[in-house]
Amino acid sequence: MAGPGGDMQWCFSQVKGAIDxxxxxxxxxxxxxxxxTGELLATGDKGGRVVIFQQEIENKNLPQFRSEYNVYSTFQxxxxxxxxxxSLEIEEKINKIRWLPQKNAAQFLLSTNDKTxxxxxxxxxxxxxxxxxxxxxxxxxxxxxxxxxxxxxxxIPMDLMVEASPRRVFANAHTYHINSISVNSDEETYLSxxxxxxxxxxxxxxxxxxxxxxxKPANMEELTEVITAAExxxxxxxxxxxxxxxxxxRLCDMRASALCDKQSKLFxxxxxxxxxxxxxxxxxxxxxVKFSHNGRYMMTRDYLSVxxxxxxxxxxxxxxxxxxEYLRSKLCSLxxxxxxxxxxxxxxxxNDSVVMTGSYNNFFRMFDRGQRRDVTLEASRENSxxxxxxxxxxxxxxxxxxxxxxxxxxxxxxxxxxxxxxHPQDNIIAVATTNNLYIFQDKVN
Amino acid sequence: MISTMECAADAQSLISISxxxxxxxxxxxxxxxxxxxxxxxxxLRNARQVYIKEKYAEIYRMQQYEEVMxxxxxxxxxxPLDLDAEDAEDEEQAAAHARTSSAIFGCSPLDDGSxxxxxxxxxxxxxxxxxxxxxxxxxxxxxxxxxxxHCNKTTVLDLxxxxxxxxxxxxxxxxCCCCDALQCGQGARSPARKRKVEFSCCVSDVEDVxxxxxxxxxxxxxxxxxxxxxxxxxxxxSNLISIFGSGFSGLLSRQADLEQICSKQVxxxxxxxxxxxxxx
Numbered sequence: 196m197a198g199p200g201g202d203m204q205w206c207f208s209q210v211k212g213a214i215d216x217x218x219x220x221x222x223x224x225x226x227x228x229x230x231x232t233g234e235l236l237a238t239g240d241k242g243g244r245v246v247i248f249q250q251e252i253e254n255k256n257l258p259q260f261r262s263e264y265n266v267y268s269t270f271q272x273x274x275x276x277x278x279x280x281x282s283l284e285i286e287e288k289i290n291k292i293r294w295l296p297q298k299n300a301a302q303f304l305l306s307t308n309d310k311t312x313x314x315x316x317x318x319x320x321x322x323x324x325x326x327x328x329x330x331x332x333x334x335x336x337x338x339x340x341x342x343x344x345x346x347x348x349x350x351i352p353m354d355l356m357v358e359a360s361p362r363r364v365f366a367n368a369h370t371y372h373i374n375s376i377s378v379n380s381d382e383e384t385y386l387s388x389x390x391x392x393x394x395x396x397x398x399x400x401x402x403x404x405x406x407x408x409x410x411k412p413a414n415m416e417e418l419t420e421v422i423t424a425a426e427x428x429x430x431x432x433x434x435x436x437x438x439x440x441x442x443x444x445r446l447c448d449m450r451a452s453a454l455c456d457k458q459s460k461l462f463x464x465x466x467x468x469x470x471x472x473x474x475x476x477x478x479x480x481x482x483x484v485k486f487s488h489n490g491r492y493m494m495t496r497d498y499l500s501v502x503x504x505x506x507x508x509x510x511x512x513x514x515x516x517x518x519x520e521y522l523r524s525k526l527c528s529l530x531x532x533x534x535x536x537x538x539x540x541x542x543x544x545x546n547d548s549v550v551m552t553g554s555y556n557n558f559f560r561m562f563d564r565g566q567r568r569d570v571t572l573e574a575s576r577e578n579s580x581x582x583x584x585x586x587x588x589x590x591x592x593x594x595x596x597x598x599x600x601x602x603x604x605x606x607x608x609x610x611x612x613x614x615x616x617x618h619p620q621d622n623i624i625a626v627a628t629t630n631n632l633y634i635f636q637d638k639v640n
Numbered sequence: 641m642i643s644t645m646e647c648a649a650d651a652q653s654l655i656s657i658s659x660x661x662x663x664x665x666x667x668x669x670x671x672x673x674x675x676x677x678x679x680x681x682x683x684l685r686n687a688r689q690v691y692i693k694e695k696y697a698e699i700y701r702m703q704q705y706e707e708v709m710x711x712x713x714x715x716x717x718x719x720p721l722d723l724d725a726e727d728a729e730d731e732e733q734a735a736a737h738a739r740t741s742s743a744i745f746g747c748s749p750l751d752d753g754s755x756x757x758x759x760x761x762x763x764x765x766x767x768x769x770x771x772x773x774x775x776x777x778x779x780x781x782x783x784x785x786x787x788x789x790h791c792n793k794t795t796v797l798d799l800x801x802x803x804x805x806x807x808x809x810x811x812x813x814x815x816c817c818c819c820d821a822l823q824c825g826q827g828a829r830s831p832a833r834k835r836k837v838e839f840s841c842c843v844s845d846v847e848d849v850x851x852x853x854x855x856x857x858x859x860x861x862x863x864x865x866x867x868x869x870x871x872x873x874x875x876x877x878s879n880l881i882s883i884f885g886s887g888f889s890g891l892l893s894r895q896a897d898l899e900q901i902c903s904k905q906v907x908x909x910x911x912x913x914x915x916x917x918x919x920x
Contacts, residue, residue, distance in 0.1 A: 284669055536676050
C-alpha cells in the first residue's frame, strides 16, 4: 500500500447521518469499529444505539467503483439507567464496540456503556417457516375442530431480515466508568477497564469476572493517576497493556500473577521541563492505546501527539508525531472550554505503515511511518461530491497566512474528530465527525 | 518550570475556573468523572503554587516594609542628629533582619522588572495613623530619589539610614533562588528550609479570610503584619470554595517545605472531593 503523501490520494466515498447543523445529542457518534474482515462497520452513539453498515460485495471487484457501505442493522444497545443506591444516572452512551472474530454465520460484538457490557448476536434471517398445522399465518391458533389434515411446514424465502439479540449481559462489575474493552486472541476471554480496575471475563460467563489490575489506593486522597485505556496483545493471549493519566503505559503478563498490579514493563518518556505549564499533566494523559497488527509496536495518543513505542524499548517512544502543536499556546483557552479534555483515538492501517488520528475543525491527520510524511485532511460536506479528491489542508500557526491555509484562531473547536477507523485490509477509512460518519477510500488510478 | 510570565492573576483565574469545573461536575449526567476531576485538581495544584508564590512575594514585600518602618521609627525616636553610636548597630539589625527575611522567602518578584508592588499596600501603611508622622516626609523623600512609580523599601532605607543597607534589590536577588516548587532545583533547598518556619505565618492571613482548617503549628508571627493586605482575590476564591461546599482541608494549612507541599498538598487538596467520589 502506498503512503498518504504524494503517492496516494483520498477520495470521498460516503457520508452517513443527518445533514442539518442542529445536532441532537443522542446522535453524537461515540465509537467506530470495523470488524475483522472489514465487511461490517459499527458505530455507537450517545443515545445508546448501534448502527452497523455492511459493505456491498457485488461491486467490490470493479476497479472504478468501490463498494459502498449501507445500513445493515440498527438496534438500541443500552438504555439510560438509574443507580438508586448512589443516586446516579448511568449514561446510555456507547463507549466502545469490539467485534468478535466470526466463527459461524452470525456476527458477535461487544458494546459497553459506563457500567455494563453486552454481547450482541447479529444474525440474518432470509427464510421463514410456512404451513403450521395449529397456527394461522398471522399467528393465531386455529380451532382444533377445524383441522382436517396434517402437513409438514416448509421454509420459504423472505426478504432479508437482520436481527440483533443480546446474548450476554456483563453487569455490576465496575464501580467506576468503563473506558475500554478488548477481546483476547484466545477468543474466549475479554477485558474491561474502568478508571481504577481491569477485569477479565469469559464470554460465556456473566456472573463472575476476575480482577487483574487494581490501582485504587487504600486512601482515595492519595489518588494520583487513573487507567485511561487497555488492550490485549493481538497474538499473545497472556499479554495486555494499559495506559494511565500520567502518560505511562504498563505491559502486564497474566502468567506472572493473578493480580497484575506489578507491571512487566513500564513505558514512560521523561517530561521535557522546558514545556512545563499549568496543563502539563492534562496534555500528557494518554487517551488511547493501540497495538500494531503485527504486535511489535503500540501507539499512544495524548492531547498533542501520537507516539509509537517498540515493545522492547521502555525508555522512550521510537517515533513521535505532532498532531496539532499549534495548540500548545492555546491550552488555557482549551482548558476553559473543556476541549483540553477531549479524548482522541488513533488507529493503524492494515500493514502498520500509516497511523491516523483526529483533530479539530473536522481535520484528521495521517502519518506515514516509512516515508516520514504526514497529511491533514478535512471531513466536510463541502468536499463530499462522489469520488472528490480530498485536498490536503494546512494550519497557519503564526505569521503571514498563505492562501488556502487556515489560521489557528479560525479553527472550529466544536467540530472535532475523536473517532476514526481503518479497514483491516484495504485503504478505506471511517471518520466520525460529531454526528456524521464519513467514509473515504484511496483513489484508484 | 512554569513560566514566570504567568502572573498571579492567571493563577487566580485558573483556580476559580478549576473550582467551578469541579463544582459543575457534581451535577453532570453520568456522575462525577474521576479522570477529568483528577486532571482539574492538577491544574488547581499548579495554579495554587504560582498563586502562593506570588502571595509570598507580596507578603515578603509587606513584611520588609514593616520591618524597615519599625527600624526607621526606632531610629527616628532617637535624636536624629545623634546617630553615630546607634547607627551601626541599628543598621546591622536592619541588615540582619532583611537578610533573614530575604533568605526565608527566597524569591521576590522584584527581579521581574515589570512587577510593581501593589501600591495599596504602601498607601495603606503610610496612611494609617502612624506613630511616626515623618512617614510622609519619608515618602516624599523617597519618591524623589527613586522611580516614583516604585513604592520600594530599598529607596526608603537609603534615605533613612543614609547608608546602603543589605536590603537592596541586588541582595534580594542573590538570595532569590527560584522558589518554584516545580523546578525543585538545588538552589531551592536552603531557602526552602528557612521558609518552613515562616510558612504557616503567611498562611494565617489567608485563613483569616477563609474557613479552612487552621495550621497545626504556628511559628512566631510577631514579625508579620497583614492587617492591611488586600485579600479580595483570596476571598473570591474562598467564596468559590464555600460554594463548592467542601473544604480543602490541608490545602493551605500544612507546614512543610514547598517541595513537600507539592506532593502533600496535592494529595490533601484532593481529599474533599475524592471522598465524595469514593462513595461512587
